[in-house]
Amino acid sequence: MRIMRAEQFKLDRQVEYGTPQQNEVVQTIVEAIRTEGDTALLRYTEQLDRVKLEPSSLRVTEQEINAAYDRVEADFLVAIREAAHNVRKFHEKQMRNSWIDMQPDGTMLGQVLRPLKRVGVYVPGGKAAYPSSVLMNVIPAQVAGVPEIVMVTPPATGGKEGIDPYILVAAAEAGVKEMYRIGGAQAIAALAYGTDTIAPVDKITGPGNIYVALAKRTVFGVVDIDSIAGPSEIAVLADDTADASYVAADLLSQAEHDEMASAVLVTPSQQLAEAVAAEVERQLALLPRAEIARSSIDSYGAVLVVDSLEAGIDVINKMAPEHLEVLTADPMALLPRIENAGAIFLGPYSSEPVGDYFAGPNHILPTNGTARFSSPVNVDDFLKKSSLIYYSKEALFANGGKIMALARHEGLEGHARAIEIRLEKEGGKA
Amino acid sequence: MRIMRAEQFKLDRQVEYGTPQQNEVVQTIVEAIRTEGDTALLRYTEQLDRVKLEPSSLRVTEQEINAAYDRVEADFLVAIREAAHNVRKFHEKQMRNSWIDMQPDGTMLGQVLRPLKRVGVYVPGGKAAYPSSVLMNVIPAQVAGVPEIVMVTPPATGGKEGIDPYILVAAAEAGVKEMYRIGGAQAIAALAYGTDTIAPVDKITGPGNIYVALAKRTVFGVVDIDSIAGPSEIAVLADDTADASYVAADLLSQAEHDEMASAVLVTPSQQLAEAVAAEVERQLALLPRAEIARSSIDSYGAVLVVDSLEAGIDVINKMAPEHLEVLTADPMALLPRIENAGAIFLGPYSSEPVGDYFAGPNHILPTNGTARFSSPVNVDDFLKKSSLIYYSKEALFANGGKIMALARHEGLEGHARAIEIRLEKEGGKA
Incomplete structure (x- = not known):
């Protein structure tokens, strides 16, 4: 693992927009689903997923879900249940209420918060399922109160037949009652526009391949979408109190995701820099996914040496990593200065997989430096707000003149008259 | 104004993606600004806005802002100050704190909320300024705590010289200290990528013409953007207790915005339907912007007759209007059933211009049916969240086995080992 000064390092990543060919394929599929519905959906499923279905066989049956429970190990079930419980508990703490502010003149202003009505979750069929x-x-x-959550996932995973039982069990444990065996751009289009079999949704979330990502971009505006995830990233900020073997293991847990993943250590300690680089080599050799991790570490990994922890924080803030671990003598003390990071893991026992699987906070995080302006998936993503305005007669009469003045300065006489007609008719003064 | 059954009406609007030519122009401009910076910015400003500037004259000076104060009327200043005060008060009530949840085993989980660091606001130079x-x-x-808010607006407005003084005063009153005389796609690109003169931002908000909208789409991902606004809409839900002249005036206040605006009354009362249609004709003739309003009413306006208020609410929820007025005997009682609307104005004195100008809630609202899943501009739009995970040794030792089980079921051995190495080294059991 290369060691360098922080100034020499640049993590340069592009937003993925697909080739013109890929875009054309996606446009064609989306348009076909929009106009032909189920017919096109079944046609593309046969053509692209090599599975022949009827409208009546699109939906995953209760029997299949029950059968999936028989196929997963007991320790998986115990662990996923406890993880689901933790995730639910953490997200429940984010819940907010509608509010209303009452004013002495009888005016009421507020925000009405409501869950979206129907949400589609895409689950990829490949290695990232x-x-x-x-x-x-x-x-x-679910915590936001969305009454209809529908999952779609390709009918077959690679060479394997049917949907991965772990996916079915996880969905059932999370409370999904409606699942369809469809994937790719055709699934995204079906969720956005609806077909005879599948009712349209208000928002689509979940990762997928480039065709899924492009289809999501295409239907954005018809429905809401979550952000398009880039490759995964970890940055570790550590001083010489950190255990090099922990740091190395955490960097590798990110690097094993895929060849595009990035794992970076930022440290003022030359000694730790060298120890971690050596540990990465040692541990890397022992990993089943060593080839992927090696490629990731070589291309996007680095140990960056800085003059001080403060200088390290500046590097981190510029990077805005998806995951940040802080393994220093007093990690909490650094928190106020960390401006940009999707998730912040503090201290030696907050290894990234704790958050990936179990602790409760969401593991879907802003990538590609977007932690500068975006957030982990959270309950707000599934709530919408409406402003509430109940103006009293007293308030209108007191403020009508000012409202009319502003409207007239903008050249919008019709706006002014909507106020004026009330004042005139009910004896108010402008 | 046409009167029809609700079933016969369809408000069909497309998301605006621009022509291939417009897209190409925007790509060229954005790329030029990204690679050439100020040089390209000044070149396009001369070419497109017909104003020759130096880097040193891009920024609006304090003297110009002071001069603008001398050019606006006293009643405007009074009204805009009170409006700004109300907007600030309403948005301050939306503010949230970071939170942290402490668990008996020493674990701490939470969400850190922070303002974005630098935001760019685009203000168009044309009729929509x-x-x-x-x-x-x-x-x-500002309420979210964004420390740097920068405004950009074209150097000249149509035939007029310089920036509209009302815009400069409104910006100064809102607290903007940094303003540049640039517009179009070149301004958006300068905000996204930065130039020698203008530091890059994290988010760009504000409306603009098609070139501005396409440029925002292009830089999305490099920075955050707000939603792309469609034409304005109002729906009024009213029963026979409503004053037809108020309803008509409110519909027209929307229709005068532009030819694409939509104004719709939904009512179970045939009598009100006819009275409002007649009033619209009467009031329309008297408006300075009658031509625009007439075109809007003819193309996108309608009075929709329904069987009951309940049926009317169903129509409204499908429409998901940007603005909804409820003028019924007991408007508050209907609130729980209204699912989709950007802003809800209740009762006879809550005319839409009250919210457009003065009451406090934001007037930038979801258009084009997107109130199904999106919200008025609000403080959350300028905050980002980071998850916080401080796992205790006790928690890691108690749960490490389950975390490792989940990681191994997903085939991510490196994730499992990041936990295992800690358990082994410090004597925990998996």
């Missing part, structure tokens, strides 16, 4: 991600997408929507 | 919109964009960011 993670039961834990099902929890992280579904539970915040 | 509204001082009230400056307040509505700037104040929520």
Whole structure:
């Protein structure tokens, strides 16, 4: 693992917009689903997923879900249940109420918060089909009070037949009652526009391949979408109190995700820098996914040496990493200065997998430096607000003149007259 | 104004993606600003806005702002100050704190909320340059605690020289200290990528023409953007207790915005339907912007007759209007059933301009049916969250086995080992 001065390092990543060919394929599929509905949906499922279905066989049956429970191990079930419980508890603390502010003149102003009505969760069929991600997408929507949560996932996973039982069990444990065996751009279009079999949704969340991502971009505006996730990232900020073997293991847990993942240590300690670089080599050799992790570490990994922890925080804030671990003598003391990070893991026992799987906070986090302006998936993502304005007669009469003045300065006489007609008719003065 | 059954009406609007030519122009401009910075910015400003500037003259000076104060009327200043005060008060009630949940085993979990660091507000130079919109964009960011808010607006407005003084005063009153005379796609690109003169921002908000909208779409991901606004809409739900002249005036206040605006009355009362249609004709003739309002009413306006108020609410919820007025005998009683609307105005004195200019809630609202899943501009739009995870040794030892089980079921051995190495080294059991 290369060691360098922080100034020499640049993590340069592009937003993925797909090739013109990929975009054209997606446009064609989305348009076909929009106009032909189920017919096109079944056609593309046969063509792209090599599975022939009827409208009546699109939906996953209760028997299949029960059968999936028989196929997963007991320790998985125990762990996923406890994880779901923790995720639910953490997200429940984010819940907010509608509020209303009452004023002495009889005016009431407020915000009405409501859950979205129907949300679609996409679960990919390939190597990135993670039961834990099902929890992280579904539970915040459920806590927000979304009454209809529907999951879609491709009918077959690679060579394997049927849907991964771990996915089905995770979805059922999270409380999903409506699941369809569809995937790709055709699934996104079906969720956005609806078909005879599948009712349209208000928002689509969940990761997918480039076709899924492009389809989500295409239907954005018809429905809401979550952000398009980039490759995963970890930055570790550590001083010489950190255990090099812990730091190395945490960097590798990120690097094993895929070749594009990034794992970076930022430290003022040359000694720790060297120890971690050596530990990464040692541990890397022992990993089943060593090839992926090696490629990731070589391309996007680095140990960055800085002059001080303060200088390290500046580097981190510029990077805005998806995951940040702080392994220093007093990690909490640094918290106020950390401006940009999706999730912040403090201290030696807050290894990233604790958050990936179990603690409760969401593991779907802003990537690609977007932690500068965006947030982990949370309950707010599934709530919408309406402003509430109940103006009293007294308030209108007292303020009508000022409202009319502003409208007339903007050249909007019709706005002014909507106030004026009330004042004139009911004897108010402008 | 046409009167029809609700079933016959369809408000069909498309998301605006621009022509291929417009997209190409925008790509060229954005790329030029990204690579050439100020040089390209000045070149496009001369070419498109017909104003020759130096880097040193891009920024609006304090003298110009002071001069603008001399050019606006006293009644405008009084009204905009009180409006700004009300907007600030309403948005301050939305403010939230970071929180932390402490658990008996020493674990701490929470959400850290922070303002974005730097936000750019675009103010168009043409007919849609509204001082009230400056307040509505700037104040929520300011309440969120954004330390740097920068305004950009074209150097000249149509035939007029210089920036509209009402815009400068509104911005100064809202607290903007940094303003640049740049507009169009070149301004958006300068905010996103930065130039020698203008530091890059984290988010860009505010309306603009199609080039501005396309440029915002292009830089999304590099920075955050607000939603792309569609044409304005009002729906009024009224029964026979409503005053037809008020309803008509409110519909027209929306219709005068532009030819694409939509104004719809939904009512179970045939008598009100006819009275409002007649009143619209009468009042329309007297408006300075009668031509615009007439076009809007003819193309997108309608009086929709329904069987009951309940049926009317169903129509409204499908429509998801930007503005909804409820003028019924007991408007508050209907609130729980209204699911989709950007802003809800209750009762006869809550005319839409009350909210457009003065009451406090934001007037930048979801259009085009997107109130199904999105919200008025609010303080949350300028805050980002980071998850906080401080796991205790006790918690890691108690739960490490379950975390490892989940990681191994997903085939991520490196994740499991990041936990295992700690348990082994410090004597925990998996």
